[in-house]
Amino acid sequence: MIKIMVADDHTMFVDGIDSILNKENDMQVICKCYTGEEVLKQLKEVQPDIILLDINLPGITGIEVSKTVLAEYPEVKILAISMFNEESFVTEILNNGAQGYILKNTGRKELLDAIRTICGGKTYFSKDVTNTIMKSLMKKRMESKGSTKLIPKVSRREKEVLKLIVEEFTTQEIAKELFISLKTVESHRSSLLNKLNARNTAGLVRITMENKILEN
Amino acid sequence: MIKIMVADDHTMFVDGIDSILNKENDMQVICKCYTGEEVLKQLKEVQPDIILLDINLPGITGIEVSKTVLAEYPEVKILAISMFNEESFVTEILNNGAQGYILKNTGRKELLDAIRTICGGKTYFSKDVTNTIMKSLMKKRMESKGSTKLIPKVSRREKEVLKLIVEEFTTQEIAKELFISLKTVESHRSSLLNKLNARNTAGLVRITMENKILEN
DNA sequence: TAGTGATTAGGGGATTACCCCTAGAATCTC
DNA sequence: GAGATTCTAGGGGTAATCCCCTAATCACTA
Structure with missing residues (x-):
């Protein structure tokens, strides 16, 4: 019953x-x-x-x-x-x-x-x-695909740096991790801020996650 | 045909x-x-x-x-x-x-x-x-809900600050926006770093988005 | 009513991020 | 092979974040 x-x-x-x-x-x-x-x-x-x-x-x-x-x-x-x-x-x-x-x-x-x-x-x-x-569901997929295209391509190295930024590494730690100079990492950060049209680290991370930039 | x-x-x-x-x-x-x-x-x-x-x-x-x-x-x-x-x-x-x-x-x-x-x-x-x-679809929702529970409750004011951080506001800008002192905003940031177990702004944003903390 | 947490605010200092500039070397592309 | 892009690296400076500490006021609740 x-x-x-x-x-x-x-x-x-x-x-x-x-x-x-x-x-x-x-x-x-x-x-x-x-x-x-x-x-x-x-x-x-x-x-x-x-x-x-x-x-x-x-x-x-x-x-x-x-x-x-x-x-x-x-x-x-x-x-x-x-x-x-x-x-x-x-x-x-x-x-x-x-x-x-x-x-x-x-x-x-x-x-x-x-x-x-x-x-x-x-x-x-x-x-x-x-x-x-x-x-x-289909609509959302379409939209998420469509909006991605506004973002310029992020290079291989920039993605590596970006990944570590998202994972809370500081610039110094990233430099050590990738065996490159602190200044080089700063260069990449600067390019990323430009390309993703972000003002600071917060924007970098938000835009990265919103557009799933690291998932390719 | x-x-x-x-x-x-x-x-x-x-x-x-x-x-x-x-x-x-x-x-x-x-x-x-x-x-x-x-x-x-x-x-x-x-x-x-x-x-x-x-x-x-x-x-x-x-x-x-x-x-x-x-x-x-x-x-x-x-x-x-x-x-x-x-x-x-x-x-x-x-x-x-x-x-x-x-x-x-x-x-x-x-x-x-x-x-x-x-x-x-x-x-x-x-x-x-x-x-x-x-x-x-249901499984994913369940999982995303389940993992949320490890995170301590973020207070009303902290959420307001967090929202502005994610939107690329600096501490100074947040202070002006919320009509409070720079030091107060720093206090909230510090609490957020503790509560969300983040090391820096990048982690703050990542954890916020991963756990959809601002969506309630 | 005493305790807990939230919100507010500050001093002082160390670290980190961001911005301006330049520039060589490697790699890819047309 | 010339040009574009990427990766590398630096100097020098300003702004922002993070960390340590304290502390008053307010609201809730056990």
């Missing part, structure tokens, strides 16, 4: 879910909550296997609830439910403990499927959601 | 695909290739709408072919085909121009679906593939 907690601020929605789930032989809604506070309070009393959690709860949001649940009740699964197929919402809650994400226009069958899948220890995402994620 | 190029080093596979696709009224295989070199050579002669591209081609790999196609023939779509449902392969080729990714054990119907979807300007991923991606 799968013990279920439902958390959403719309009573009718909660009751509808309740009605659907209680028709199943292997499921039981043991707790209904209407705010984030209530979820955290109720969790001290009852032990659900899974929480159907609206991420847009008033007060303490679903995301914050999810964080807390992950930290304090790691054995409790979370299926996030939302009206919105927004990439930022999805990644945020996946980030914070949810094992699945479905939309509110999901049918009865898929809902039951999602609950059983997650309680079986797997993860579940509705097809709309995966599509959204994949698209934004 | 969708013009298709098929590229795979297994003749029987290519012929099978050819047979399947030519039965469709709206598709036509206009070119068959068996190596990466051949693909690049043939593209100077023929103009396919889409390339069914094995990513494990001998010689020039599918990934490299994809890079070139993206750069030189951006209007040509690519559907990557592979035996392996490996996260690294998938992300790599999505990184480099493919609009879709399906496995070789995909059925006839899904193949046709994928081709039509991509030629319609959308992207297509088989369900197995999306699952793999989502899983690895």
Whole structure:
């Protein structure tokens, strides 16, 4: 028997879910909550296997609830439910403990499927959601590739120096490490500041990491 | 009519695909290739709408072919085909121009679906593939969250200072920006070096970015 | 209420980074 | 083989960082 907690601020929605789930032989809604506070309070009393959690709860949001649940009740699964197929919402809650994400226009069958899948220890995402994620994933990759091209090529030796700078070596230590003069290292540093259009070491490191310059 | 190029080093596979696709009224295989070199050579002669591209081609790999196609023939779509449902392969080729990714054990119907979807300007991923991606995406998030916990909490003011350091402000400039003394900023810097276990500004910036300290 | 941490601020000094300049030698490229 | 780039190295100076120390004020909390 799968013990279920439902958390959403719309009573009718909660009751509808309740009605659907209680028709199943292997499921039981043991707790209904209407705010984030209530979820955290109720969790001290009852032990659900899974929480159907609206991420847009008033007060303490679903995301914050999810964080807390992950930290304090790691054995409790979370299926996030939302009206919105927004990439930022999805990644945020996946980030914070949810094992699945479905939309509110999901049918009865898929809902039951999602609950059983997650309680079986797997993860579940509705097809709309995966599509959204994949698209934004591709976009980000494209962007990160595109922006890289503004940066002039950094030479082999400069990369060696840059690597050591990022690793917290001082100019003196770099000189010793590479068996070259302190003044030579200073030359490379100066070139790097120019090429990467940085004002100081902080900028050097930031730009290096933002553009993954050392990863080639 | 969708013009298709098929590229795979297994003749029987290519012929099978050819047979399947030519039965469709709206598709036509206009070119068959068996190596990466051949693909690049043939593209100077023929103009396919889409390339069914094995990513494990001998010689020039599918990934490299994809890079070139993206750069030189951006209007040509690519559907990557592979035996392996490996996260690294998938992300790599999505990184480099493919609009879709399906496995070789995909059925006839899904193949046709994928081709039509991509030629319609959308992207297509088989369900197995999306699952793999989502899983690895979650894993990475978990890991990045886990490692964060070794770092002591950075206070509100320290974060403000840290943010400006990363943005290439000098100590003097930070003092002016925050309307506090130079010595106060130095105090915060010193605390940050201690807390983040860094030796200098470079380490401060690197650790900040590696652990996404400013993103909360 | 006593203790802890955050924020503020300072003195004084050592080290490091940054900037201006030049310049030979090696290496790559057209 | 000529020109560009890279790697090397230096002089001399200013600015910035880092380190040691102390210390008052404020807020939170055990």
